[in-house]
Structures are given as structure tokens and as C-alpha cells.
Amino acid sequence: xxxxxxxxxxxxxxxxxxxxxxxxxxxxxxxxxxxxxxxxxxxxxxxxxxxxxxxxxxxxxxxxxxxxxxxxxxxxxxxxxxxxxxxxxxxxxxxxxxxxxxxxxxxxxxxxxxxxxxxxxxxxxxxxxxxxxxxxxxxxxxxxxxxxxxxxxxxxxxxxxxxxxxxxxxxxxxxxxxxxxxxxxxxxxxxxxxxxxxxxxxxxxxxxxxxxxxxxxxxxxxxxxxxxxxxxxxxxxxxxxxxxxxxxxxxxxxxxxxxxxxxxxxxxxxxxxxxxxxxxxxxxxxxxxxxxxxxxxxxxxxxxxxxxxxxxxxxxxxxxxxxxxxxxxxxxxxxxxxxxxxxxxxxxxxxxxxxxxxxxxxxxxxxxxxxxxxxxxxxxxxxxxxxxxxxxxxxxxxxxxxxxxxxxxxxxxxxxxxxxxxxxxxxxxxxxxxxxxxxxxxxxxxxxxxxxxxxxxxxxxxxxxxxxxxxxxxxxxxxxxxxxxxxxxxxxxxxxxxxxxxxxxxxxxxxxxxxxxxxxxxxxxxxxxxxxxxxxxxxxxxxxxxxxxxxxxxxxxxxxxxxxxxxxxxxxxxxxxxxxxxxxxxxxxxxxxxxxxxxxxxxxxxxxxxxxxxxxxxxxxxxxxxxxxxxxxxxxxxxxxxxxxxxxxxxxxxxxxxxxxxxxxxxxxxxxxxxxxxxxxxxxxxxxxxxxxxxxxxxxxxxxxxxxxxxxxxxxxxxxxxxxxxxxxxxxxxxxxxxxxxxxxxxxxxxxxxxxxxxxxxxxxxxxxxxxxxxxxxxxxxxxxxx
Amino acid sequence: xxxxxxxxxxxxxxxxxxxxxxxxxxxxxxxxxxxxxxxxxxxxxxxxxxxxxxxxxxxxxxxxxxxxxxxxxxxxxxxxxxxxxxxxxxxxxxxxxxxxxxxxxxxxxxxxxxxxxxxxxxxxxxxxxxxxxxxxxx
Numbered sequence: 001x002x003x004x005x006x007x008x009x010x011x012x013x014x015x016x017x018x019x020x021x022x023x024x025x026x027x028x029x030x031x032x033x034x035x036x037x038x039x040x041x042x043x044x045x046x047x048x049x050x051x052x053x054x055x056x057x058x059x060x061x062x063x064x065x066x067x068x069x070x071x072x073x074x075x076x077x078x079x080x081x082x083x084x085x086x087x088x089x090x091x092x093x094x095x096x097x098x099x100x101x102x103x104x105x106x107x108x109x110x111x112x113x114x115x116x117x118x119x120x121x122x123x124x125x126x127x128x129x130x131x132x133x134x135x136x137x138x139x140x141x142x143x144x145x146x147x148x149x150x151x152x153x154x155x156x157x158x159x160x161x162x163x164x165x166x167x168x169x170x171x172x173x174x175x176x177x178x179x180x181x182x183x184x185x186x187x188x189x190x191x192x193x194x195x196x197x198x199x200x201x202x203x204x205x206x207x208x209x210x211x212x213x214x215x216x217x218x219x220x221x222x223x224x225x226x227x228x229x230x231x232x233x234x235x236x237x238x239x240x241x242x243x244x245x246x247x248x249x250x251x252x253x254x255x256x257x258x259x260x261x262x263x264x265x266x267x268x269x270x271x272x273x274x275x276x277x278x279x280x281x282x283x284x285x286x287x288x289x290x291x292x293x294x295x296x297x298x299x300x301x302x303x304x305x306x307x308x309x310x311x312x313x314x315x316x317x318x319x320x321x322x323x324x325x326x327x328x329x330x331x332x333x334x335x336x337x338x339x340x341x342x343x344x345x346x347x348x349x350x351x352x353x354x355x356x357x358x359x360x361x362x363x364x365x366x367x368x369x370x371x372x373x374x375x376x377x378x379x380x381x382x383x384x385x386x387x388x389x390x391x392x393x394x395x396x397x398x399x400x401x402x403x404x405x406x407x408x409x410x411x412x413x414x415x416x417x418x419x420x421x422x423x424x425x426x427x428x429x430x431x432x433x434x435x436x437x438x439x440x441x442x443x444x445x446x447x448x449x450x451x452x453x454x455x456x457x458x459x460x461x462x463x464x465x466x467x468x469x470x471x472x473x474x475x476x477x478x479x480x481x482x483x484x485x486x487x488x489x490x491x492x493x494x495x496x497x498x499x500x501x502x503x504x505x506x507x508x509x510x511x512x513x514x515x516x517x518x519x520x521x522x523x524x525x526x527x528x529x530x531x532x533x534x535x536x537x538x539x540x541x542x543x544x545x546x547x548x549x550x551x552x553x554x555x556x557x558x559x560x561x562x563x564x565x566x567x568x569x570x571x572x573x574x575x576x577x578x579x580x581x582x583x584x585x586x587x588x589x590x591x592x593x594x595x596x597x598x599x600x601x602x603x604x605x606x607x608x609x610x611x612x613x614x615x616x617x618x619x620x621x622x623x624x625x626x627x628x629x630x631x632x633x634x635x636x637x638x639x640x641x642x643x644x645x646x647x648x649x650x651x652x653x654x655x656x657x658x659x660x661x662x663x664x665x666x667x668x669x670x671x672x673x674x675x676x677x678x679x680x681x682x683x684x685x686x687x688x689x690x691x692x693x694x695x696x697x698x699x700x701x702x703x704x705x706x707x708x709x710x711x712x713x714x715x716x717x718x719x720x721x722x723x724x725x726x727x728x729x730x731x732x733x734x735x736x737x738x739x740x741x742x743x744x745x746x747x748x749x750x751x752x753x754x755x756x757x758x759x760x761x762x763x764x765x766x767x768x769x770x771x772x773x774x775x776x777x778x779x780x781x782x783x784x785x786x787x
Numbered sequence: 788x789x790x791x792x793x794x795x796x797x798x799x800x801x802x803x804x805x806x807x808x809x810x811x812x813x814x815x816x817x818x819x820x821x822x823x824x825x826x827x828x829x830x831x832x833x834x835x836x837x838x839x840x841x842x843x844x845x846x847x848x849x850x851x852x853x854x855x856x857x858x859x860x861x862x863x864x865x866x867x868x869x870x871x872x873x874x875x876x877x878x879x880x881x882x883x884x885x886x887x888x889x890x891x892x893x894x895x896x897x898x899x900x901x902x903x904x905x906x907x908x909x910x911x912x913x914x915x916x917x918x919x920x921x922x923x924x925x
Contacts, residue, residue: 652819653819653820653821653824656811656819656820656824657823657824657827660824660827660828660831661827663831664827664830664831664834664913664917667831667834667838667917668916668917668920671917671920671921671923672920674923675923731816731881731883731896732816732817732898733816733817733818734815734816734817734818734819734820734821736819736821737815737816737820737821737902738816740821740823740905741816741821741822741898741901741902741905742879742881742898742901745868745879745898745901746878746879748864748901748905749864749865749868749879749901752860752861752864752904752905752908752909753861755908755909755912756857756860756861756908756911756912758912759857759911759912759915759916760854760857760915762915762916762919763854763915763916763919766919766920766922766923767919769923
């Protein structure tokens with residue numbers, strides 16, 4: 001499984017090269033990578049259907065006992081087949097859809113990179129790896145939504161999706177780490193394996209009543225709900241439709257948005273039965289299911305229709321998972337059916353855009369004759385979506401309804417699911433029928449059927465939906481059953497044979513009734529839209545609005561604090577830094593409860609006193625003298641006197657460095673002074689007295705710190721170790737140097753990198769000044785103080 | 788600052804200071820010194836020359852551009868950690884190959900390479916700052 005994942009990542013790496021070498025044959029070649037994965041998973045399928053699961057363990061950091069585990073069970077198999085199977089179709093489709101695009105090679109990279117991440121996500125058994133793959137899918141999704149990066153709408157939508165899913169991702173990380181810590185406390189064998197944690201939760205090793213588990217539930221749900229665009233986070237998904245259509249079909253309908261559903265399903269055994277988990281899922285899932293399909297029914301743009309109905313389907317799945325083990329079959333069945341019909345419909349939307357150059361379903365009509373094969377795919381997929389027998393969607397809808405049985409919310413849920421079915425049927429008509437029937441309209445006159453590369457994907461997906469419905473035993477039923485079994489943790493059987501579902505009961509009546517009502521709504525859609533127009537005020541207060549506000553609020557906050565803290569005046573910077581230091585250190589000293597500051601008892605030698613006098617004289621001189629060069633010189637006195645202090649205490653290395661630096665500082669100051677204006681008085685007497693106060697405060701703080709530090713004995717200073725080991729281990733007698741270049745070489749390396757960056761910064765800034773002789777920017781400060 | 792004495796003496800001081808800086812660099816492992824101080828000394832040698840003549844003259848004396856020296860120094864310091872890792876130790880563990888000629892007490896190991904990297908980085912950083920400022924002043 002690791003190999004399958006790495007193979008796809010490898011294809012992502014070589015994508016642009018393959019594209020350059022092979023041109024239009026690149027897509028089929030690159031599709032071989034997911035195809036190989038698909039075949040591998042198919043070969044494993046038999047074992048999974050029989051109730052087994054495949055484990056794979058790779059050493060990651062064996063010293064720490066960290067293993068990179070992969071696990072293929074029913075749930076992972078369903079997702080892995082969708083990821084690789086739909087992946088093959090989408091890569092082929094993308095090659096035809098974006099033919100001639102300058103960045104097609106890059107697109108392959110992003111798409112396959114996403115595919116590898118998503119595959120890793122569903123297969124991994126390690127919580128940290130799970131998080132990493134999770135974030136990788138968010139990042140690749142960002143790149144794909146913003147693929148058309150020259151349009152602002154694409155960039156904004158990409159950022160919005162990244163921020164929303166990114167915040168959820170951070171919550172997920174916190175939740176997973178919390179679970180891992182709980183697992184360590186419960187001394188599980190491997191507290192960082194997903195399966196181990198779930199077993200611990202389900203088996204009672206981890207106490208589910210504890211507050212920390214509830215915290216983990218909230219955090220993990222936050223991750224899952226943002227990713228799967230469940231209310232109140234549903235708004236990013238319609239925005240994500242800025243992506244090229246293959247991306248919408250693949251990421252934002254078949255796979256990535258289902259990652260949240262996957263996570264919920266994965267942790268179902270661990271958390272199911274906790275009121276917090278179940279209620280949140282049922283309530284938020286239910287609201288999303290009904291609310292967003294209603295929003296969909298008011299749309300006319302092809303992809304927006306599909307996007308809103310996708311969030312609604314995701315809501316339905318979340319709701320079913322919240323109902324517990326009984327509804328697992330319904331959730332998995334609908335997930336499988338949805339991936340196929342919605343994927344197909346998105347690709348159909350791309351074909352209509354390609355063939356008739358129209359994105360609005362109302363503005364085009366009569367395409368059936370012009371694009372017969374696209375129409376066939378659209379019709380089959382829409383029938384499955386509406387729940388028409390014998391499509392898989394029909395069986396899925398029935399399974400959904402069975403899942404509601406026995407729930408305490410059964411009545412209201414049946415009403416909700418029926419409303420959902422009605423409006424879904426209506427949306428299905430709008431996307432699968434409306435553009436194709438009636439008189440030729442809009443740009444339909446010049447429309448043409450699209451190329452085979454564009455037809456392959458939607459036709460395969462649509463036909464599979466029929467095959468799965470007519471011959472469920474072949475692959476659909478065992479796949480759904482084994483997925484549901486691993487979600488519920490108990491053997492689940494699925495009978496979706498048409499015979500067993502075709503019963504004249506209430507559920508059948510509701511199913512048929514919903515389709516009829518949906519078609520009626522479709523016919524009177526103009527009236528429906530007018531009647532429901534009062535909901536438009538939601539735009540003003542809805543979550544999307546909250547998102548915009550919080551983003552602009554954050555930007556405003558950043559702007560405001562930059563104005564205050566970094567306003568371009570050096571003296572303000574110094575004030576901020578020193579003032580903050582005094583406040584923090586002072587508070588720390590105050591809290592530490594030190595009662596007495598130890599005073600040194602040794603009598604100082606006369607030359608020590610002399611040096612201190614030098615330093616003090618230099619400091620006073622620097623703050624009172626009014627000639628610039630003289631100030632530089634007296635500052636030099638301070639520096640050299642400090643170096644002399646080092647010599648007295650035997651720190652020759654430090655003293656040498658200090659001497660060299662003092663010399664260079666004098667040179668630098670002389671060069672800088674050249675640029676500075678003559679000293680002038682700009683400050684008021686009050687501000688000068690404030691400066692004196694600040695300087696005295698800082699000096700006092702440093703004195704107290706130095707006195708305290710001399711008195712503190714930490715446990716076994718490490719300097720002893722360095723002193724003892726420098727010569728025998730590191731072959732050097734100069735301990736300071738051995739520390740710098742050997743014991744702490746990594747620190748030193750970090751420091752020289754910082755130095756190098758600082759030098760490049762100085763160089764760049766001075767060059768900028770040179771090319772802009774007016775001396776610059778607002779933050780320069782030179783202007784304000786200039787003569 | 789362009790006095791005759793200053794100019795003449797800087798011509799002699801430059802090579803002397805450079806040799807001295809290299810001595811400081813290599814003796815650093817046992818006696819006070821090391822790459823950091825050595826780099827500073829070499830930088831002051833060039834700065835002196837730049838003040839006496841011109842920035843351009845000083846740059847002409849350098850075999851490579853300062854940014855190249857900077858990158859070279861960083862690369863040497865970073866790669867000096869590689870041998871240890873190839874031998875299965877942590878990056879930057881000192882490796883002291885046997886049988887290399889030693890100058891008196893001065894031995895050679897990857898740590899020496901690291902110190903040479905530090906020397907070059909410090910030299911380049913200091914000179915970049917000083918020479919850019921001085922160029923501006925000219």
C-alpha cells in the first residue's frame with residue numbers, strides 16, 4: 001500500500017516532464033499509476049469481502065517505537081477504489097479538458113499529488129501520518145482551486161477553502177494528539193495508531209466519560225465538518241467551483257470532501273454512543289442536508305447546483321453516521337452511489353461548457369441532439385441521483401431510509417430525508433435534463449459533441465451506476481457491506497437486489513412520491529424561486545458573511561498593531577523592545593518571590609574599579625556629547641573597556657572577538673554617520689526624561705538579573721561536561737571553540753545562516769536606496785528626522 | 788583618510804592581517820581563536836584597505852564575489868556534517884580521519900572544515916555590510 005501511494009506521488013513528480021515529452025499521450029500514461037493502484041486494491045478486495053483486513057508495517061523511527069502502519073479494511077477499500085478508480089478517469093478527462101493549457105503539466109502534478117495524499121489518508125493507520133496526508137489534501141486542493149491563478153475569484157476561493165479546512169486541520173491535529181496522550185495514559189500498545197486508539201475507546205481502556213475525550217470529539221469533529229463542508233462551514237465548497245471542472249468532479253465531489261466523512265466513519269466505533277458525537281452529527285448533518293439542497297434548488301449555474309447538492313449529500317452521510325451502527329449501511333451505500341453519479345454529472349457539466357460554452361443551465365437547451373453521448377451519461381447519472389429504479393441511487397435512497405428506523409428522531413428525520421429527496425430529484429432534473437431538452441436555445445446552435453477523452457469518464461461512471469443497481473451482487477453489495485461492517489464494527493449484510501427493495505410499503509411510497517414531487521417542482525421552478533426569494537436575507541447574516549468579516553477583521557488588526565508597534569521610527573522600536581523586556585522580566589522577578597538580592601562580598605580590585613569608571617564615563621559621554629564622531633569614539637571606549645573586563649576574567653576568546661567587533665563597529669558607525677543628519681533636537685524635554693527613565697529601568701533590571709544569576713546554581717551545569725570532554729572526545733583544548741564548532745555545531749550553523757540572511761538584507765536595502773535616491777519608504781525614518 | 792602613511796601601511800597590513808587571521812582560524816581549536824574571530828580579522832583587513840584606497844580596489848582583491856563567498860561558506864559548513872552521517876552518526880558529529888598530516892598540534896577533521904565555513908561566512912557578512920555602506924558613502 002505504501003508502494004501504491006508512493007507510485008502516485010512519483011507520477012506527480014514526473015508529471016510535467018512526461019507532459020513535455022509525450023504531449024497529448026501524457027494523460028493515459030500518467031493514469032497508469034492510479035490504474036496500477038486500482039488493480040492492486042481489486043486483487044485484495046476478495047480477502048476484504050471475506051471479513052479480513054490487510055496490515056502493512058514499515059519502520060519509521062524504530063528507536064522511538066514509531067511505525068508507519070497501513071491498514072486496508074472495508075472502509076479503506078471503498079475509498080481506495082474510489083480514489084484510484086475515479087482518479088484514472090479524471091486524469092484522462094483532464095488531459096482532454098485542459099488540452100493546450102500552458103500549465104497542463106503542472107496540473108497533472110497537483111492532481112496526482114492530491115491523489116497520493118488522499119490515498120495515504122484513507123490507508124494510513126498512524127494518527128500523525130493521517131494528519132500530514134489530511135493537510136496535504138488541503139494544500140493540493142488550494143493549488144487546484146487557484147489553478148487559474150490570474151483570476152482574483154479563483155485566488156480568493158482557494159484561500160477561503162484553505163483557511164476553512166486549514167483551521168479544521170489544526171483542530172484535528174490537536175484532537176488526535178489529545179487522543180494519543182490519552183492512549184499513552186491508558187498504556188495502549190501503540191497509542192499513535194488509529195486502530196489501537198479506536199479499540200481503546202470502544203473497549204473501555206480509555207474512559208469515554210472523561211472531559212478530555214469530549215474535547216477530542218469536538219476537535220476531531222471540527223476537522224471533519226470543515227473538510228466535508230457541513231453547516232456552518234458549507235460555504236467554501238460552492239466557492240471551490242472556481243477550480244477547473246475535473247478538479248470539482250474529483251476533489252470536491254468524489255473524494256476530498258468525503259475525507260471528513262471518512263474520518264467520522266473511521267472513528268465511528270470509538271465515539272458512537274456518546275451523546276455529543278451522535279447529536280452533533282445528526283443535527284448539523286440534517287441541517288446541511290435539507291438547507292443546502294434548498295439553496296441548490298434556487299441556483300441556475302451548473303456547477304453551483306452540483307456544489308450545493310454535494311454539500312447536502314455530505315450532510316446526509318454525516319447525519320446517517322450520527323445515527324449509529326444501524327445506519328452505517330445507508331451512509332456507505334449513499335457515499336458510493338454519490339461518488340459515481342455526482343462525479344459523472346460534474347464531468348457532464350464540463351462537457352456542456354466545452355461543447356456549448358455555457359455555464360448556466362437555464363440559458364441553454366436542446367443539446368440532446370447535438371451531444372447525444374453526453375446526454376446519455378447525464379440522464380443515467382441524474383436518474384441515479386433522483387433515486388429512480390433500477391439505478392444504484394434508488395437502492396442507496398432505500399438503504400438510507402432503513403437507517404432511520406428505530407432512531408428517537410425518526411419522524412422528523414423521515415420528513416427531512418423526504419424533503420431532501422424531493423429537492424434532490426428537482427436538482428437532478430435541472431442538471432441532467434434541462435440543458436438537453438426543448439428547443440435549441442442560446443449557444444446550443446453551434447454546439448458539438450466533445451472528444452472521446454471527455455466522454456470516457458462520465459460514461460463509465462454513469463454506466464457503472466446502472467450496472468451496480470441491476471447486478472448488485474457483482475461488486476456494489478459486497479463493497480458497501482464490507483465498508484459498513486468496518487464502520488459499525490460488526491458484520492453487516494446488504495441486500496440491495498431490486499427484488500428485495502421493491503416492496504409496496506411506506507418507504508416505497510415516499511421514494512416514488514419524492515421523485516414525482518421533484519419533477520413537479522422542476523416544472524414550476526420559476527415560481528418556486530420567486531416564492532422562496534425571502535431567504536435571500538440569509539446572505540447578509542450567513543456564515544459566508546462571517547468568514548469575510550473575520551478575514552477583514554484580522555487584516556485590520558494586523559494593520560492596526562503594525563501602525564503602533566512598527567511605525568518606522570527607530571526610537572519607538574527601541575522603546576517597545578526595552579519596555580516589553582522590563583515589563584516581562586520585572587513581572588517574572590516579582591512572581592518568583594525572591595526576597596533578597598544577594599550583593600557581592602568580594603572587594604573589587606582597583607583596576608576593576610578603573611574599568612567601570614571608564615565604562616560609565618563613556619556611557620554618560622555618549623548620551624550628552626553633541627558631535628557625532630565624538631559619540632562614536634566614546635562608544636568605542638565602552639566596548640574596549642568591556643573587552644578588558646573579559647580579559648580580567650580569563651575569557652580570552654570572547655575578549656578577542658569583542659576587540660575585533662569594536663574595531664569594525666567604529667568603522668561601520670563612521671560610515672553610517674556619513675548618512676545621518678547632524679544632531680538636532682526633535683524631542684520634547686518630557687520625552688527625553690521618559691528616555692532617561694527607561695534607560696535607568698533597563699539598567700536596574702540587568703543589574704538585578706546579573707546579581708541573581710551569580711547566586712543561582714542550576715542542577716549540574718553542562719559546562720563541566722564540556723570542559724571535561726573537549727580534549728579527549730573532540731580533540732580540542734579551547735573549550736569555547738569546541739563548543740561552537742563541535743558540541744553545538746548545529747546552533748552555530750543556525751547562527752551563521754542568520755548572519756548570512758542579515759547581510760543579504762543589508763545589501764538589498766542599501767541597493768534599494770541607491771536606486772531610489774529620495775531615500776525612501778515611509779518606514780525609513782530618515783525623512784522624519786532629516787534636516 | 789587618504790593619507791600617504793595610511794595608504795602605504797595598509798598595503799603591508801593587508802597580507803599580514805590575512806595571514807594572522809588564518810593562523811587564528813586554525814589554532815582556534817586549542818588556543819584562543821577560531822573561525823569567527825578569524826573571519827572578523829580578515830574582514831577588518833579588507834575594510835582597512837577599502838578605506839585607504841576604494842571599495843572597488845578592495846573588491847578587486849577578492850577572488851570571488853562576496854555573495855559567492857557567503858554561499859560557499861554556508862555550503863562548506865553544512866556539508867562538513869555529511870561524513871558523520873554517512874558513517875552512521877548524527878549530522879555534525881566531528882570526524883577525525885587518521886593519517887592526515889598534522890601541523891604541530893593542529894589536526895584536521897570535519898570540524899576544521901566547519902570552522903573554515905564559519906570563517907568564510909563571517910568574512911563575507913562583515914564585508915558585505917561594510918563595503919555596501921562605504922560604497923554609498925563614496
